[in-house]
Each structure stands twice: as structure tokens, then as C-alpha cells.
Amino acid sequence: MKHSRVSLFTAGLFLALHFTVLLAFVTGVSWTYLAIALASYYVRMFAVTAGYHRYFAHRAFKTGRAFQFVLAVLAQSSVQKGVLWWASNHRHHHRYSDQPEDIHSPARKGFWWSHIGWILATDHEETRLSSIKDFARYPELVWLNRFHLVPALVGAALLFALGGLPLLVWGGLIPTVALWHGTFFINSLTHIVGKRRYLTTDMSRNSFLLAIVCCGEGWHNNHHFHQNTANQGWFWWEVDFTYYALRVLSWVGLVSDLRLPSEETKLAFTRYTDAQRAQLQVESRYGMFLPQPAAPAPEPGLMTPATSP
């Protein structure tokens, strides 16, 4: 198999931005700054999970052209490349999850590659437009995807103009670095840490802690089992901030047609045989070790019920 190369320029820039969080020693810290950082983190995490992931990658709900643009701008302010790049790579992940073709499988290439290596790799810089034709027909999204740093740069300039260095550091730099790792956990840890409720052809897992950090995306095993739902927490105890916010937005008419899993899908695990339950247990223990060995080959009859975006 061909080896991927990490772009030293992108990796250097990425590392350098991590050091900007040390500017907190210059600005000092206060409860107000912490509240600003938390708000900046969760508002943009919502845009990443509801926008990049559930809407653009999976079309789990509907919205108008104006609000889809707002979601894309807000998500791109998290400096995770363009909307079409993000969503098309994510569709690729579901198509090949934990198989050799998966570009960020911890089961195949280890934790660090799945967490950050693949994003810095020169192989994956291009947008797979053939996988995202449905949104590539909007010129404003194509423009945004091409000039993907514009929302972040404009946002940074606005923060600096409004509140100087403290607002730039606490409203921009610190929460952006946290957002990177919060989002990247969805590619790395949600295939490593947690429990498997559903038999899928990958190693996806459910984790309460990651659901809090990632606005509901910690219910990743649910998600791989049935991808197109607007909620990823399927039971009342499965906290999913993104879905709660989508419900509120649906009440005011900004989004509509939120897709939900059927009761039959949610309760599929209750119909598993003893052998299938035992297989889930074995997989859960096995998945706690890092780096993971190669994932097992998919078994016939255990495919996820929904595979198209």
C-alpha cells in the first residue's frame, strides 16, 4: 500500500497555533473569559456536528439555502477546512469504515493517524467533489470551500476589533484548538473508547463522556448503525446537545424534516442471538488497546441498515 506523507508546512502551522494558547498567560483569566471560551466552543461544535456532519454529510434534516450557508460559515470558522472537503471525506469514511480504504481508521493506522495525521497528509488535500455533487451545485458553497480560511480570518479580525487580544485569545484561539481535538476525537476515540451496542462492520463505539465533549457525537455506534438520523442519542439518557438545538430551530422554522430512527432500528440489539451479544463484548475489550490491530473482516448479514447519505 502507498504511504501517505504529512505536509510539514501544514503540520508546522497547526503546531504553532497550539502554542498561541500560552497567550492566556499574557491576558490573564477570568470567569467571563472562561464563559466566552465555552460559548465559542459549543456554538461552533454545534455548527460542525449539525452542519458539517448531520446536514452536509448525511442530509439528516432539511433547511433553506440561506441557513445552510450560515451553518457552513460558522463551521468553517473552526478552521477544519472547507464544508465540501469535510462532508465528502466523511461520506468516504462511512463507505469504508475501518476497512483498508478508510482514510482515518484507528483500527488500521493507529490513534495518532486517525486523530490528526490524515488531515495533515498531502494525499487528502483535494475535495472529493464526486462524493458531494448534491452540495457542489451551490456556487456559494464551492467558493467557501475554496477560500476555506475566510470565515476564521474574518472572525479573528472581528474579535480583535471588538475586544483586543483577550477576546481573540479566549473567544478565538483557545476554543479553536479545543474544537480541533473535540472534533478529531470523533474520528479517533469514538472508534476506540466506549461500548458497542450494535453490530456494525466497523469498530464504532458509544461514550457518554465523548457525547458531552462533542455535542452528541459520542453515540457513534448508534450513528454507524443508522447514519441518516438528526439525533445520535437514541434513548433519553443519551445526551445529544446538537439534537436539542435542532429541535428548537425546527420550532422557529429554520430547519425541518428531522429524520429519526424507527423503534425497530433502535431496538435491533434486543433481537441479537447470544453469539452476537458475545461478539459485542469481545470487541469492546479488544478495542481498548492502542494502537489497534487490523479490524476484522465484515461479516455477511451485519451491514448497517442505512448506507446512503
Ligand SMILES: [Zn+2]
Ligand atoms: Zn466513524
Ligand SMILES: [Zn+2]
Ligand atoms: Zn457520519
